[in-house]
Amino acid sequence: MTTSVNPVRRQKTASSFSGAADRWLPKLVLAPSVVLSLVFVYGFILITGYLSLTKSRLLPNYTFAGLDRYRQLFANDVWWTSAANLAWFGIPFIAICVVLGLFVAILLDQRIRAEGALRAIFLYPMALSFIVTGTAWQWILNPGLGIEKTLHDWGWTSVTFDWLVNPDKAIFCVVIAAVWQSTGFCMALFLAGLRGVDAEIFKAAQVDGASLPTIYWKIVIPGMRPVFFSVLLILSHLTIKTFDLVVALTAGGPGTSSSLPAMFMYTYSFNRGQLGVGAASSMMMLVTVIAVLVPLMYMESRSTRNGI
Template identity: 65%
Template structure:
């Protein structure tokens, strides 16, 4: 028979030991993640400039933020970049996934090639595309060397088009990731559904459009959340590719925040822009988490 004292000690250890092990990391997360989020939020209500100033100043920084032309350029660029990047990456990724789902020859090699850009950092991607799109080094110079003297592609140095070069580079890097997600979803669909539809006379494009893709709604939703998060917090790709320029023509909120807080000595204004970014991310993530928790509860 077991000793009651030993059983009590064992039960106590079994109950509290995991909590004690996780407690340090939990406390550090609370401090260095949520604590600094709260600290940033407070700074956005102060008149902090080069150094933090903890005197309450109300909505002064938010008023300055909304009156800043550069901020609205960054917001506009976020919508342009986010819309084209998410739509383009989804379209290319789904097309590649459907292509590979046909079990074509060399599928493994093609899948590796499509996924390779995801192995690169955004810094490497931005630097490589900066070389390729630079009029004096890349595509334009190559076409001129081949004899096409009238060919021009100056998007990188044109204030009206520089943000679209960021879209091109981001799509190139993320389309393979989207492909992997949708290919996994396609491989999880029963082949008998496709065969039954083909027996009924449905063409393959119609089967994908009417039956298979609607069945991948959870994959669509998860992919959309991930790409939205990437778009909102995009910083390193923009800095490596355009540096936010020419001027601030390709600024996005993340680069605006960095410029204000770390190069212009406007800590409070940078904190206000960071808080706005956090609220944007929360507006996307919170409904997603709510739907997931509600689905798990109903299940």
């Protein structure tokens, strides 16, 4: 005697299984990445935070020492020089990248000839590592090899461009190299945002008599707030973590005139046997990231809620 399965019940079972798979499959796929992030990102942040409260020197020492390492850090003149350099580097770097990236993106948005080739040229620096960029710009800015020597060979012997060996201007050499490498990336993000603007907006504004610069300034650019948020967030992150570019370009010199917090952290953690101080400086860098990230995220979420 044969029994037949109710087609309705079979359909419900298959539907239930499909629904469970849709709910759990993404979680199973993402679970390894989440676990690895929890261990190797947030787990090590917690370990570093605890090391900054210990007596660690050349090797980890888990004896609790309170805020001694932070007091030692804040009494270190090199740390304050690095913190000041972070502002001298970060503010011009972010401002120039945003302005140049937006300007180039607007030019490319006019559907000019050879747009693809120009995009590739502007994006090419992003394919290089910061070590390569720093080394190349060290040659270019070296008074005995680069721009100054070339101008002297051409007869302009009165021209001087010794920023690389000038303690007051060395940090701006880092700005120049960083802007050269990152402007193309900003251009790509802005261009993607511009290409998402409805062409009818331009036509309607031009019918009303608005010029092209006015359309961009008063209509298009204000509507690209999410793109600006992404660009500022990425550039701020690059600013705070910049290390290899400084090592290759100036090695933090002359003296400590171009040292940044990331370089200070590396030097004191691994070269000077002050692991606790290095951990404290890395935690201060984390605080700086949070201080930049939280206001940006708040402003973006507030704008989204208000429909701006």
